[in-house]
Amino acid sequence: MKRLFLIGLPLIAMAGCATSPRIGPPAPIETRGAQGPGAAAKAGGAAPPQQQAQTPEVEVYPYHAPGTAPSAGGQAAAPAQGTLGQASPTGGATPGGLAVERPEYPAGAQQSQRTASTRQPQTLAYAPPPRRPALPPAADALLREAERQRQMRDYLGAAATLERALRIEPQQAYLWNRLAQVRLEQGYQTQAANLAARSNSLARDEPGLKQDNWRIIAAARRAAGDAAGAAAAEQKARGG
């Protein structure tokens, strides 16, 4: 009996070496498409990131998104310094609260205070887009992609694609109009109105486009509570 006990002891002690259940996956080794190897072809134009199921393969970096970072001090205290390179309150922070946009992940979506306070997403009456002009193929391809993303409510993706198109064709009023529409659907009314105004300033003989811009401006003014301004804009949108 005692012999058994004595033999059993070391065995039990060795049992202490038994591995406990793994807490989590081992070291993080996630490089999707960096300069690193094997970055080739995630083929087929993957669905925009925030539409994938948010189960990253490696949940090792609990990245604390900014907004919780203590940058507030820099903003509040900054004197009126140059736009660039100084932590000034308005530097980079654009009217309409669009300073930085972040993808909305289901888990732990972090919205910065600036964006949250001025966003008022609203359901809009369906407005068909104005007639599309003939565009060079590059801008046209991006435009189609952006339209597809917008209809799938991937607003961040649509905005990114339209900005890319605007880099190629910055004087194209139609692209500005589409970007204004995306911003309106996201709820950034001020920015939508600004972009629509930019579209108007570039539009030439395109009454349909201009009316659509006025529609967007009217919606933005109405959301901001400017009923008179909204009425005036709606008048122009009707062609008056």
Add this chain to the structure above:
Amino acid sequence: MVQRKNSASSARRRGKGGRRAAGRPKKGGTSHRAGSILGRWVLLLFVSAGLAGGLYAVYLDGKIGAKFEGKRWQLPARVYARPLELYAGRPLTAASLQEDLDLLRYRRVSNPRYAGTYRRSGDHFLVHTRAFRFWDGPEPAHVLNIEVANGQISVLKHATGGGAPALVRLDPVLIASIYPADNEDRVLVRRKDLPDLLVKTLLAVEDRGFYHHYGIDPAAILRALWRDLRAGSVVEGGSTLTQQLVKNFYLTRARTIKRKLEEAVMAILLDRRYSKDEILAAYANEIYLGQDGKRAIHGFGLASLFYFNRPLNELTIPEAALLVALIKGPSYYDPRRHPERALARRNLVIDTIEQQGVITPEQGRKAKAAPLGVSDKGGRPAGSYPAFLQLVRRQLQRDYREEDLRTEGLRIFTTLDPLVQAAAERAVSVRLPELERARGFKAGTLETAAIVASPSEGEVLAVVGGRDPSYAGFNRALDAVRSIGSLVKPAVYLTALSMPQKYSLVTTLSDTPVSIRAGNGKLWQPENYSRKHHGPVPLYLALAHSFNLATVHLGLSVGVNRVAHTLARLGVERPIDVVPSLLLGSISLTPADVAQVYQTLANGGFRAPLRAIRDVLDASGRPLSRYPLAVQPVVDANAVYLTTWAMQQVVKQGTASYLLRRLPASLTVAGKTGTTNDLRDSWFAGFSGDKVAVVWVGRDDNKSARLTGASGALHVWADIMANIENRPIPDLVPDGITDVRVDPGNGLLAATGCGRAVTVPFESADVPTRTSTCGGVQPASPEPEKRGPAAVAQEKSLRSVFGEFMRGFLGN
């Protein structure tokens, strides 16, 4: 963890009980007792040893678990420039495309079979691009046929017959890495990112039985011993990869027996806990493979960039063999400092893998004949852009903590255009010595700053902080606050033109002396740069020639307050002193501030805050944040159109007419020269259809630079603009503007046959209605030679005791 503790403590408890049980004397015969006591003590010894060993193993196991699973490699942040977008019709020269490919370290070959290679013959390029993951998704690798003709891409096709892509992005140039505090640098790779060849070579040389052993490999140790004895030197090591990983990961490099034993135990434990692939991947990321000054190179991913400037999947046989050869001693076999040793060891490795059948003898022969192929610039960012990066840092610091920047492996996509930056740096390095020689300065006296941005999005394309662009010191473009002189004038004229009922481009201004009593009682009596008075001049010519007096009259008429408001709306965020001398530029701004103001002007009155970053992704390629395009209409678009029309006259017939000779005729640009008192600052701020650029030249000690805007900064500006892609200012007249032929002398409609008529834009609602007699009225041309009694009186007062004070406001 809990389970283990319990079992350990309960084992201890039972152990004590056990000993007590063992120690209790057994009732029975003495002979039995003696033998059994001895036996029991031996057993006790074994048990305690086992316990101690077990507990120690438990402790080591815990150490492994905590470190391996929670292991967060601190990854440096990577900063990228903008990617080159290719599409048919895109303005691009063959030289620019070549420059971008060079910055990306693409290899020129005869047959581009692998990503990162290209073939060029004249203006035809066959490029095999690298795949890359951008914020909005992955860009796959392509093989593209590109033809450049007439300064643009004429043909863009898939070489493999897949038609013509509408738009393709090259991978972006890496411009910087922000390292963690320990200066370890690595590029993380996954198990499946490791090329087969590399893995096989690694296993063949370092650990043949990797997939079979259980952490340590006694057979390997014996084999290594045998080989080393035969070879007479250490050819193979007996350590498994697991043991090496343990050594690198957890233990210091003490070479004692104790360490070796510890290493062995931990290797076994590691092998039990994790799969072979996981261990291999960890090894591939941890192994130390070189040193670059303070930066330690860890892992194969970075080592292949560091030694060959190519990602891991582009390595050839000899290159992979060299990397594996380095494991034994990265400094001893450093291919840059000890190429012969490196070559010898590499060839040894090639022999080994040939023997083991990883490669054929033919491949082995070719590989051994190949040179080391180690590149000069190892995996470092292409070039250094300290001035631009300072801007990036400042904008990032608003949203990210310094610690996160250094350790989280963020991928930061910026707006930098490396080709524009290179053009700006070249312009500065060529022009500044010329200007110094022309003005009789010692070399190194003049300093400069430049900033180039895109008007429609406000993206900063290039920043030059000083004449030595690679010096990371005082960034003049962002921080040198200098008096702007005549650069302020467009704001004055814009304010006036915003009141179209009162002012138009042909409103007559009087370029005549003016004196104002300043707040402190002193008289302010500004003068033109030429000291001459021109009498009545049309408004647009006053701006084109930068007449001070006419501007002061105009500014006083509209109100200095209003001008200050215009400046603020255009984007000036510094406090503005509302005094009459503001009209001639007694306000100090940085070149970046000026760039913001001129961006608004160039963008039709829509201000887009200048930004240097587009997107930020985290280490796994997941989008974190974007800095979106945003605009705000801040001044009336038609008034801006009229102002920029007048600024075009600055070039066509004014102070910047040098540009007509220097730039191509088709490139319509607009701008303004700026000179300050005593010629201390030389400025030019101007724009084309898709670029806005500001250049400053001066001296850090604020002494006279002996340069006007036109003779100094303008030349640098012209060099930059002539060497980058530019679209002309479009010829489109906006709605609400009408071009009218008028008599510039009186601003009235010109009848046909009026010789001095010019076509000038007007607000449609305020077009002149009366017709000029065109000669029956006072002549309108400025009278440069007239110096009446008033002028003489002015000269006398210039020499008066207030001369210095007044000279403070001279200049353009």
